Amino acid sequence: MSDDPATPPRSRGEQVAALRPGYAADLADGLDRFFEPRRDTCPWCGSDRLTTRLRTTDLIQHKPGRFVLDRCRECRHTFQNPRLSEAGLEFYYRDFYDGLGEKQLGQTFGGRTKMYVGRAESLLPFVDTPKKWLDVGTGHGHFCEAARIVHPGTSFDGLDFTDGAELAERAGRVDRGYRGAFPELAGGLAGAYDVVSMFHYLEHSTEPARELEAAHRALRPGGHLLIEVPDPDSRYARLLGRWWLPWLQPQHLHLVPVENLRRRLRTLGFTVMAEQHAEPHDPVDLLAAAWLALDAIAPRDDLPWLPTPPTALQRTLRATTLIAGIPALVLGTLTDRFVVRPLARPLGLANAYRLVARRD
Structure with a gap:
């Protein structure tokens, strides 16, 4: 896209044509460099009792590659194996949230105000006037913009490893946008926040445990952590197979059962205050x-x-x-x-869960 306001925006066909030589160069040497070596143990508990849960392709962007999700028989953690390498993460994320896909994704996220308000309201039983809130994995900051309806006196910052946080700051949706990896930035944010939220972020991270530790550092004592992630125990995961959207391969690297996340939070020094399944269910399966x-x-x-x-x-x-x-x-x-939405929780079809935890 040209920075000259007198230059008309390029059509999608022109953008695609301009990007094609770069992708051809990336693919010329094959796909091996996009994956780390396959691991033989569970990244959550260390067990070697693994089984293959899913084999699929990129059903969203249709970029080349085949992806495998393994499941640990000991703790039931589901994870991508082999996992994307740093080069793979860059390749498969490119033109999804930014670049070619920025406008479409921005419109999609921008039209979900009701859902964002519901997420912000989940904190009200525990604290109604947080001073500072950090939204990790903020994307273009649309959650923060909507959350001001519920928490008008709160200062919202956003963090993302793409340029979405910077876009959100320029658009005025967040007060401060941080670009980078949360574990690396958390030291400079220690004790700065009353609330840290991670809405559909943890499943994208290469090391979820480090993200949780970073949240503990960024929160003041008594502060709250809100986490929402896909539920790998949803019956839809089995019924729909590779067509279940929350698998979202190759972006989703870890899918954590709720019991595992509760135990890990307790170990880190959190008290889980609420667990929700019906409320975060997104009726789109x-x-x-x-x-x-x-x-x-x-x-x-x-x-x-x-x-x-x-x-x-x-x-x-x-x-x-x-x-x-x-x-x-x-x-x-x-x-x-x-039909499904009113019965999602009792039928075990809820596709996500949400935890609210307090830093002790």
């Missing part, structure tokens, strides 16, 4: 599964990591396939919202 399946069978869109653009015939076939799938998308939406 069937809609997302229908979309992922349709998108998988349709010819590919124009993507810079593909060697050539689609032909006119392929574009027509893609449009025809997606239009034919509209009834399935509508049915999935209605079932998600009006």
Whole structure:
């Protein structure tokens, strides 16, 4: 995108064409450098009793590669194995939250105010006027913007390892945006915050235990930690298989059962004050599964990591396939919202859980 206001924005096709040579160079030597060596023990408890839970591909961006999630038979922790390397993280995140995908993701996140308000309200039974709040994994800062409705007197800062935190600060959604890794920045933030939140962040981190330790450092004594993550024990994980959106491969590296997270928080010096399942459930599972399946069978869109653009015939076939799938998308939406949502918790279908913990 040009910085000259007189220059019109490039079309998506032009952006894709400009990015294609760089992706071709990245892929020229194969995919091996994007993965670390496969590990033989659980990164959560150290057990060697591992089993394969899922094999899949990138169903969102359709970047090349195959990804495996293993599960520990001892503690039930689910983790990507082999895990993405630093080069792999850069490759698979590129043009998802920023670059080519920035506008679309910004619109998606910006339209979820009601959900963000519900997250902010989950703190009210424990503290109603926090002075300083750090949102880790803030993205473009839309949660912080919405949370001011619930906590108008609170100063919100955001932290992210992409440039989203800087974008959020420029847009005025956060008072201060930190770019970088939380464990590395936490020393300079020690005891500075009344609240630290991690909404759908922990599953993206390479070392969740270090992120929790960083939260403990950043919080003042008596401060609160809010964590929301996908629930790997959701029945949808089994029923929908690779079409369950919260697997989100290859971005989600760790999926932690709630019992494991509760125990780890207690070990670190937290008291868990609340556990929620129905409240953080996002009613999109069937809609997302229908979309992922349709998108998988349709010819590919124009993507810079593909060697050539689609032909006119392929574009027509893609449009025809997606239009034919509209009834399935509508049915999935209605079932998600009006049939499953009221019963998600009792049926074990809730796709996320939330913990509120106090630093002792």
